[in-house]
Amino acid sequence: MERVAVINDAITLLQFPSVYDDSQPEYPFGQSNYECLVYFTHLCEQAGLKVYLDPGKKFAFADTPGPITTAILGHLDVVDTGDLDAWLVPPFSGAIIENKLYGRGAQDMKVPMVIILHVLKDLLAEGHEFHQGIRFIIGSDEECGFECMKAYERDFAFPQFGFTPDGEFGVGNIETSLIEYDVYGDEIVDFTICGGVGYNTVPDQVTYQGKKCQQLMEILQQQGTNYEYDAENQAIIVFGQAVHVCEIERGVNAIQLLIQALIQCGETCQLLEYIQAGFGVSTNSEGINGPLSDQFCGNLASNVGIIEVRSGYQRVGMDLRIPILIDEALLLTIHQNFAESYHLRFAIYFNDRKLYVDPKAAFVQKLVSSYEQVVQQPCQFLATRGGSYAKVAPNYVSFGALLTDLGEVSTVHQVNEHYDLRYLEPTYQIYYQAIKEITAH
Helix, strand or coil: CCHHHHHHHHHHHHCCCCECCCCCCCCCCCHHHHHHHHHHHHHHHHHCCEEEECCCCCEEEEECCCCEEEEEEEECCECCCCCHHHCCCCCCCCCEECCEEECCCHHHHHHHHHHHHHHHHHHHHCCCCCCCEEEEEEECCHHHCCHHHHHHHHHCCCCCEEEECCEECCEEEEECEEEEEEEEECCCCCCEEEECCCCCECCCEEEEECCCHHHHHHHHHHHCCCEEEECCCCEEEEECECCEHHHHHHCECHHHHHHHHHHHCCCCCHHHHHHHHHCCCCCCCHHHHCCCEECCCEECEEEEEEEEEECCEEEEEEEEEECCCCCHHHHHHHHHHHHHCCCCEEEEEEEECCEECCCCCHHHHHHHHHHHHHHCCCCCEEEECCCCHHHHCCCEEEECEECHHHCCCCCCCCCCCEEEHHHHHHHHHHHHHHHHHHHHC
């Protein structure tokens, strides 16, 4: 592995602000998003791969030699940066501090994408014979709806097997189903609320403007909630802790804390009453569905991810991660009925299936073997709340790239997201062994 080349490619990739943007019709997911996709395809061509770039500007793929039987799927889009002032460095700078490469998308998942590209490049340069070929499928809408993969599937078949480096090692063979939905109201109110950056991110701040600022601050102080008063705009900003929904218990939801305090001081509307009754400050929407869990995935996770409130228009965006033994169709009906009981409108934004792959499958066992060869520890099978590309086809799993067994810490969807470069070599070696084994026979 050429360590310097990997790092330099990753830095350049991190400098693209590839956040979803649908404001320009000629760029379905945003101009920067597309430019990032094009740049990565150039790297693939330089590595010796055969590249296809979707004329609709939604995806690309790069093939090795050999009959294509396996896919590696990754994405280049990233979630919003959140509070820029909270970052140590600008989130699209690709700066290195104390051997950590900072940038939105560093772990999720631009650095893993570069690592895998360099594995393919090195295998080709070594003259490795690809008896089974790899299709490296590159998406650019993973964080906002999988439209890139839907576009791919309209024109091409997914290979028989596949993995995505969009989680942690070992093998993620179980994923919850995922539903994202919006709830709308249209009351006349004399206050505004705005917060959250995405359905799948626990919101770390939310802003209130209205007549109840003084009383609200007193209640927030009683709650022990972190906030600040913006005197210039006569606004209160409530702070939480952002994490990916798959780690929801590690987060602090600023929206839920604000709503709890607002209702206590009499500042409310039907939408806020609905959120407080159904979600409160919990992470499992117990007020709507009661306690739900299974032995594979644990508790249901629910995230109040986005909120907009102004006179005549209210909206909240929700994310549910549903254990695989729970009937998601029934749960969805329960949630819809609950919203409508508050005279609110309900609309599904995204509905994703559950994932289960047999851990004894031959393809999966090759991944297990490669991990154990490098790490010298047993490879675990993981049940996660992820919403990864592993769900696009049967026989697909998540595999890395976080080396939590060796101490790597997740900063996915958080302020100061970074990739700890201490884990670059072992991660490369795991993927090198896996891809070499998959393609050799």
